[in-house]
Amino acid sequence: MSTPSSDPGLPRRGDFPQDFLWGCATSSYQIEGAADADGRVESIWDRFAATPGRIRDGSSGAVACDHYHRWPQDLDIARDLGLNAYRFSIAWPRIFGEAGGAPNAKGLDFYERLVDGMLERGLQPWATLYHWDLPQYLQERGGWNERATVHAFLDLADAMTRRLGDRVKHWITHNEPWCTAIIGNYEGWHAPGNTDLRTALQVCHHVLLSHGLAVPLIRANVSDAKVGISLSLHPLRAATADPRDVAAMERHDGLRYRWFLDPLHGRGYPAQTLDLVGASAPRVEDGDMEAIAVATDFLGVNYYFPETIVDDPAHGPLRARVLEPQAGEGREITAMGWPVEPAGLAELLARVQRDYRPGPLYVTENGSCYDDTVDADGAIRDTARTRYLQRHLAALHAAQRDGVDVRGYFAWSLLDNFEWAEGYLRRFGLVHVDYATQERRLKDSGKWYGAFLHGGD
Ligand code: FCB
Numbered sequence: 097m098s099t100p101s102s103d104p105g106l107p108r109r110g111d112f113p114q115d116f117l118w119g120c121a122t123s124s125y126q127i128e129g130a131a132d133a134d135g136r137v138e139s140i141w142d143r144f145a146a147t148p149g150r151i152r153d154g155s156s157g158a159v160a161c162d163h164y165h166r167w168p169q170d171l172d173i174a175r176d177l178g179l180n181a182y183r184f185s186i187a188w189p190r191i192f193g194e195a196g197g198a199p200n201a202k203g204l205d206f207y208e209r210l211v212d213g214m215l216e217r218g219l220q221p222w223a224t225l226y227h228w229d230l231p232q233y234l235q236e237r238g239g240w241n242e243r244a245t246v247h248a249f250l251d252l253a254d255a256m257t258r259r260l261g262d263r264v265k266h267w268i269t270h271n272e273p274w275c276t277a278i279i280g281n282y283e284g285w286h287a288p289g290n291t292d293l294r295t296a297l298q299v300c301h302h303v304l305l306s307h308g309l310a311v312p313l314i315r316a317n318v319s320d321a322k323v324g325i326s327l328s329l330h331p332l333r334a335a336t337a338d339p340r341d342v343a344a345m346e347r348h349d350g351l352r353y354r355w356f357l358d359p360l361h362g363r364g365y366p367a368q369t370l371d372l373v374g375a376s377a378p379r380v381e382d383g384d385m386e387a388i389a390v391a392t393d394f395l396g397v398n399y400y401f402p403e404t405i406v407d408d409p410a411h412g413p414l415r416a417r418v419l420e421p422q423a424g425e426g427r428e429i430t431a432m433g434w435p436v437e438p439a440g441l442a443e444l445l446a447r448v449q450r451d452y453r454p455g456p457l458y459v460t461e462n463g464s465c466y467d468d469t470v471d472a473d474g475a476i477r478d479t480a481r482t483r484y485l486q487r488h489l490a491a492l493h494a495a496q497r498d499g500v501d502v503r504g505y506f507a508w509s510l511l512d513n514f515e516w517a518e519g520y521l522r523r524f525g526l527v528h529v530d531y532a533t534q535e536r537r538l539k540d541s542g543k544w545y546g547a548f549l550h551g552g553d
Contacts, residue, residue, distance in 0.1 A: 106486050107493035109551050117220065117504030118549055119181035120174060120526065121461050123227035123271065125157045126513035128187060130164030134202035136190045139229040140239070141516075144287035153519035160514045161529050167210055173527055173536060174510055175217035178549030182219040183460060183506045184210065185227035185271065188252050195233060195248055199255040207256070211263050221264045222460075222506070224326065225253055225310070226303075227271040228280075228287070235288050240276065240299040249306040253313055261318035268396055268460065269307040269314075272328040273356060276303055285517050293414075294376040301378035304359055308387035326396030326460040327356050329448070331440045335406040335419050344407035347372065348416035352403075361452045362389035372414045394503075396460030397448060399441045399488075401434040430484070432465045432522060438487035442495035449500050456503045462488055463508030465515070465522045468539065476528050476539040485541055489548070507545065511536065 109118070125141050145156030163170055174182050190203030207223075214221045226249065234245050257267065270276070275286060277300035284291035311323050332349050334341040350369035358366050364385055370377055401421075408417035421427065421435040428436040445457055464484040468476050485507065496502055512525035520531055526542030529535070538546075 106490055109548055111493055112496070113503075115503075117181040117458065117506075119179050119183055119219075119222065119504065119506040120177075120510035121183035121222075121506040121508050122163075122510055122513070123185040123224070123229075124187035124190075125160075125227070125229040126509075126515070127161040127163040127170075127511055129158060129160040129162040131156075131158040133164060134190070134206065135193055135200045136187065136203065137193045138232040139187070139189045140232055140235045140287040141229050143232050143235070144289055147289070150285075150287075150289065151517055151519045153521050155514065155519040157514040159531075161511050161531075162534050163511070164206065166534065168213060169536065170510065171210075171213045171217050171219065173538070174219055177526070177542065177546040179219055181222055181504060181506065182214050182510075183222040183224065183268070185224035185229075186252070186256055187229050188226070189229060189231045191252055191255055192231065192248070195237070195244075196251075199259075204255065204259050208259060211260055215263060220266065221260075222266040222268065223256065223260065223264050224268040224271050225249070225256060226269065226276075226306075228276060230288075239288060240302045241281075241295050243302060246302050246306040246309065250309055250313060253310040254317065257314050257317035257321075261314075261321070265318065265320055265322055267314050267318070267321060267323045269310045269323065269325050270303055271326050271460075272398060273300055273303045273307075273325070274328050274352065276300075278351075293373065297373060297376055297378045300355070301380060301384070304356070304388045305384050307360075308384075308390045311390045311392060322393040324392045324394040324396055324458075325360065326398055328398040328400075328461075329353060329444055330400075331402040331437075331444045331447070333402060333404045335404050338407070340407035341405065344416040345405040347414065348403075348405050348418075351414060357448070357452055357454075359385060359388045360392075361454065369414075392455070394456040394458055395448065395452075395454040396458050397445060398461035398508075399444055399459060400462065400464075401430075402437050402440040402443075428480075430464045430480075431467050432518075434465075436464070436484060436487075438484075438491040441488055441491040442498070442500070445492075445495045445500045445502055446498065456501050458504040458506070459492065459502065460506050461508040462505065463524045465524045468512075468523050468528060470528065470530075470537065474537065476537060478539045478541045481526075481539065481541040482544045485545060 277296045280286040281290040281299045282296035315321050334345040350366045354366040404419040405416045411417045423429045509524045511527050512523040512529040515522035528537045
C-alpha cells in the first residue's frame, strides 16, 4: 500500500486549505435498513425492489447495512478515518407516515441522535433532504409528477430544519435530480419505474421547484444556513469529430447539464432542448422559474466518469447514445463499466465555475466500484480503488491550483451498500460490509484515505 508521501505526484492533505472538508457520503435507503422500525412507512424503493426483475440480485434495502441500529460504530469508523464532515440523507418515510400528518417523533429522534453522534465525533453534518426514497403513499397520488408533492417536501424541509437547524448548518435539498426525474421516470430502471418523457420532465420541474421553495424556508429556520443542491454531472465528449456526433453531444448536453444548471442560475430551460422535447415540456406556473433561480450558498457536484456520445438516429433526437466504454489501450473501467478519468473531475469543476459562477463548489460524491475480495488474512487489497481515489484527489488539487473554488470532497461511500438496481452486487465502500454478519472491515483504500487524512500538514 502506498502512503501519502511515497508518490511525489500525489497531493498531501496539507496541500489543501486547512478548512477544506474531507468527508464520506451515504444515503438513507442504501444503508439504514430497519424498514419497519419506529413507524417508518413504505418508500418507492421498497415497492420497486419488491417487484420481480427490478433489482439484479432480487434484494432490497430492508436490512442493508443495518445502519439504523449500528450507526455509532459507523460514525466511529468515520471519525477514526480522520474525516471532518459526513454527508447523510433523511428517509422521508421515517418522518411523515401520511400526507399532511404530524411528523413522527421517533423518526426525528433518530436523526437527532445521529447528528449528535456526528458532532461528538468532530464530523460536520451535511444533510440531504431527498436522496430518492419518496414515501409510496405520495407516489400513489402521482409522486413528483404532482405539485402537491412539492408542498409535502416543504413540510419535510420544515420539520427537519426546525428540529436540527441549531446543529446542522449545511443542507442539500436534492441529490441528483437527473436520477429522480430521468432514470426514475423516463428510462425507468430506478423507482418508480415510469417510462414517459412528459412525466419525467414534469417530475424534474417539481423537484427543481421544491428546491427553490425550500431554500428560503431552510434559511428562515436555520441561522447561518448554507443551502445547496447536488447534481450528477459528466464531462461530455463526442465520439468523433464528425459534425453529427458533435451535434448529438450538444443535444445531450442540453438535457444532461443545461436543463438543470440553466434554470438554477436564472436562464430558464434551454431553448434548443425545449424545442426537442416539444409537447413533453413541463407545465410551468407563474413565478416557478424565479423560485428555482434562488441564489444558493454552494453547488454540490457528484462526479464519477465522462460520457462519450455517438450520434444514433435510433435513439431519437433527444437522447444521444452513450458509448459503452471498453477497457484496454490505457483505458480503465470500473466494475460498473464506468471509465476512469480523473482529469474529468477538474475539467467538470472548471466548466461549471466558468459557465455559471455558482459560488463555492463541493464534490459531494466521487468513488468507484470494484469486485472486492477478502483475502485469507482478512485484508481487502482494493488497489484499483485506492488509485482511483488518489488520482481524483490529485485532479481536485490541480483544479484548486487552477483557481476553482472547491472547498470539500465527499468520497462515495463510507460503507458498501445497496446500490439501487444493482442490489448488493456492487461495492463502492471504503469499508467492506459482510451482509451475512454485518461485520465492517476497512479496505486498503480506506486505510489509505485514513493515512492521507492523518498525514497532516
Ligand atoms: C450516485 C448516487 C449514489 C450512488 C452512486 C454510486 O449516482 O447518488 O446514491 O448510487 O451513484
